[in-house]
Amino acid sequence: MVNKHRGGRTIKAAETVFDIIETLQVEGPMQVTELADNVGKAPSTVHGHLTTLLQREYVVRQDGKYKLGLKFTKLGREIRFDLDVVSTAEPTLTALAEDTGEEAWLTIEENGASVPVMNKTVDRSVESVGMIGSYTDIHNSGAGKSVLAFLPEDQILDIIEKKGLPKSTEHTITDHEKLLAELAEIRENGYAVSDEERYEGVRSVFSPIIVGERVYGSIGVAGPANRLRDSLYQEEIPERVMEASNEIELRLRYPKFNQGES
Template sequence: MTDNVPVKAAQTSFQIINELRRMEGAGVSELAAALDKPTSTIHDHLRTLEEEEYLVKSDGEYYIGTRFLGIGEQARARQKVYSIARQEVDDLAKETGEHTNLMIEEHGRGVFLYKSRGPDAVQLDTHAGMRVPLQTTALGKSMLAFRPREEVDDIIDRHGLPQVTDKTITDREELYEKLDEIHERGYAYDDEERVKGMRCVAAPITNDEMRAIAAISVSGPKSRMRGKEFQEDIPDKILSSANVIEVNLTYS
């Protein structure tokens, strides 16, 4: 029986792709050392991936190719919430002047599906396709708060609660308490839990069963995200946008 047995050659190819992304390009020897695999094995995989146009080679180093753009865009376009929420995310960025994001959950991680920058937004590392631990963001916590506790347990068992900053929630019981608060309040806060100096407010986008299928957020510097703006004004705007998206999802 071969059920549930990973294909090692395929695993190696994806390990190479992920490592190239992390290293932002590398040579054969560098990749072999990083992955602790024979140089000949890495070379064969690299040549195959290059021939299939998933990688490009320049000055002896390999890089992720643009063929992945088409794959990623097709995956994003398949998400109904993306096409419906995009305008609301853009409008929210213009109204607040800050970063706004749309996130979904996939394989137990938060995936940024779309982002928009307002005129006052600072530079951040987020981009479409970026995957993060769910409990490190207001977006992720807002989705977890509107998922069954058994599902949250499964995600934690699979991925743990990795620490990103000194304010990241890493304790299961503390997270449960926060999720109960978020569920009652309807939105979530992130106070420097993924990025130092940044705060975020997020609300879930739920279906008819009140299960979170996505989330939207506004994030900005701690110096601007404070007081009534942070505690009332931005949450009200996000809840309003989430409601519009939910209605459009229901009747589209």
């Protein structure tokens, strides 16, 4: 059976499978009956899908409850490393974390969201506030804004219209015109900052990774606001972050550079 969804035709059975997977991701381990209630399907239907997922090792059963299996981790890892920018950026990301003493992140944009794909830490880094592979609002972080600013104008407006500007903290930009003005400033400066806009007490500085017309993602650091301050936050780290993005751009543009060839 098919169902029309977002302008296309979809398979209802497949929709149910993804509803089950996404519910387990959000809610954690669940029994068949409570999972069925959550997805709005009969327990027998949900049990049938779970049996298939169990046989394919995408879910595991423990103490009478079902949860996602580690096979998803394997898939995610393979997809992540299939991205040119991830393998190319890793040494630069490591160096950035070591040089700044803060947690360094590599992010991409997907479906109008900011998605962390790699991070590197050092001993004194702030406890990680991000999660690899998570989809987060693009307008309230240095990572997201640094990418958003360099997307085509029609894509920027489309993302804002579809996603809105939800408020995460008292510092989040929720005004359309104010955000567009800041994006223009980011394009001029070459980097973006977040001053406690996503998480209270956390600041970040990110620079986009751009080759030709393609925005690959962004690289930057995040840390406690009481440590990222004054000239360190306003000058030193922005300069170091832009150096990092420029280095990755060079490696993406000239692959032989990765092998130490000139």
